[in-house]
């Protein structure tokens with residue numbers, strides 16, 4: 322067993338290229354996930370409902386300054402139709418994800434959430450629309466959402482400043498995460514691996530932050546450059562290191578729900594299966610209308626942009642079974 326309370330052990334696992342050590346780490350992560358979730362892999366139906374964003378994160382393809390991004394918003398009816406499709410397939414969680422789009426003020430956003438909640442009362446609604454006031458988060462919770470995803474991206478202040486404009490701050494991001502948790506959301510944090518200027522020490526700080534926040538969900542993906550961003554010339558994050566961080570997140574927060582991210586599937590054809598092997602236990606197939614999928618281009622070459630919801634669903638089911646895990650369509654709340 323690895324003693325993950327020790328920083329030198331963690332740093333060694335963050336940076337190791339020893340295959341035996343890596344396999345041992347993955348085996349321990351799998352054991353931990355099995356203890357809480359058996360062999361189940363939970364499904365979340367992802368609806369990317371707006372690619373407008375008021376922010377200008379330097380790595381992001383839908384940042385405000387990207388004039389090449391073709392913008393879209395889904396109407397309430399379009400969003401409900403995505404949920405209806407998902408419901409027919411058996412999904413019991415819908416994830417509403419978007420940029421920080423001021424159009425969706427509290428009234429508009431809560432109207433959509435309440436409509437989904439009224440039509441699918443047994444399904445969990447996850448929201449991922451960035452930093453808002455505590456009052457706004459409370460309204461979202463009251464409207465029927467149960468989970469909120471807000472990746473912190475890096476837990477190091479200086480590093481955060483190199484990836485974000487000065488109008489954004491790590492302290493506010495952290496404050497939002499703690500507030501969300503306090504008011505009763507199941508909360509999801511997470512970070513990029515291999516982002517520009519990142520050091521192993523930064524990744525260690527990400528793990529420290531996970532331990533401190535103890536989130537119910539943890540999203541970890543490799544940095545992937547996007548051609549229309551200031552960070553376009555940086556190399557993508559490594560598959561191996563991202564997988565090790567998934568495994569370490571599992572050891573630090575054993576009961577977490579950890580998705581095998583699309584970004585991992587983008588840098589390697591079996592990236593998601595490898596993530597399941599390293600301790601992940603959630604997949605998030607896309608329910609967004611196909612005609613908008615390519616426009617939600619946070620990074621380049623994103624996979625699964627051409628398949629209908631049912632195709633994505635079947636493909637993921639088959640992949641999961643082939644990899645030896647059990648697809649599970651329940652709400653999949655945190656243990």
Ligand code: SF4
Pocket residue numbers: 374375376377378381382383384385419420421451
């Ligand atoms: S990462 Fe999120 S907040 Fe930042 S520009 Fe992209 S969509 Fe907006």
